Amino acid sequence: MGLPNKNNKDFRIVAALNIAFDAPDNSASRCPSSGRPIDLVHLATMTMGDKLLEIEALQLFAKQARSCLSKLVSGDRDTVTAAAHRLKGAASAVGAFKVSSAAEALEDFGADAGRIATVGAAIVEAENFILKLCR
Numbered sequence: 561m562g563l564p565n566k567n568n569k570d571f572r573i574v575a576a577l578n579i580a581f582d583a584p585d586n587s588a589s590r591c592p593s594s595g596r597p598i599d600l601v602h603l604a605t606m607t608m609g610d611k612l613l614e615i616e617a618l619q620l621f622a623k624q625a626r627s628c629l630s631k632l633v634s635g636d637r638d639t640v641t642a643a644a645h646r647l648k649g650a651a652s653a654v655g656a657f658k659v660s661s662a663a664e665a666l667e668d669f670g671a672d673a674g675r676i677a678t679v680g681a682a683i684v685e686a687e688n689f690i691l692k693l694c695r
Contacts, residue, residue, distance in 0.1 A: 596689065597656060597658060597659075597682075597685045597686040597688070597689040598618065598654060598655050598656050598686060598689050598690065598693075599655030599656075599657060600655065601655075602654075602655035602657075603617070603618070603654055603655040606653060606654070606655070615693070615694055617653070617654050618654055618690045618693065618694070619690070619694065621650050621651070621653075621654045621656065621686075621690070622686070622687050622690050624646070624647070624650050625647060625650065625651070625656075625659065625683045625686065625687070626683070626687075628643040628644070628646055628647040628650075628663075629643075629647075629679065629680055629683055631643035632644065632647075632666065632671065632676050632679060632680075633676060635671075637670075637671070640666070640670075640671045641667055644663045644664075644666040644667035644671075644679075645663075645667050647659065647660075647663040647679070648660050648663040648664050648667060651663060651686075656682070656686045658682045658685070658686070659679065659682040659683055659686050661682075662675070662678045662679040662682045663679055665678070666678075666679055
């Protein structure tokens with residue numbers, strides 16, 4: 561019978577079966593929730609699926625984020641560093657990873673207008689997402 565070649569019917573059947581039954585490569589998007597301003601899968605894990613607790617945590621985070629943002633524009637280096645650190649922790653806890661990452665950059669590399677603007681934009685995006693969830 562010999563080895564199958566591309567023109568052989570058996571080869572085409574085996575190739576079709578391999579395509580049909582191979583697992584798709586979804587490595588670029590392991591968790592679709594992580595692309596949102598709030599990673600809802602992370603939040604659900606942290607709150608053990610309690611929806612009321614999720615809403616309460618998100619509302620508290622939004623208030624704390626606004627408070628931290630006002631301190632970030634104060635200009636005082638120690639205040640900015642402390643506020644960035646608090647914001648990074650609070651954001652990580654609720655799954656606002658874009659906010660957390662921006663706050664971490666501010667904490668690690670210092671306050672400049674670009675980094676503060678990045679934090680502010682991430683906070684506004686997270687707040688808008690939270691408002692939509694809480695309707």
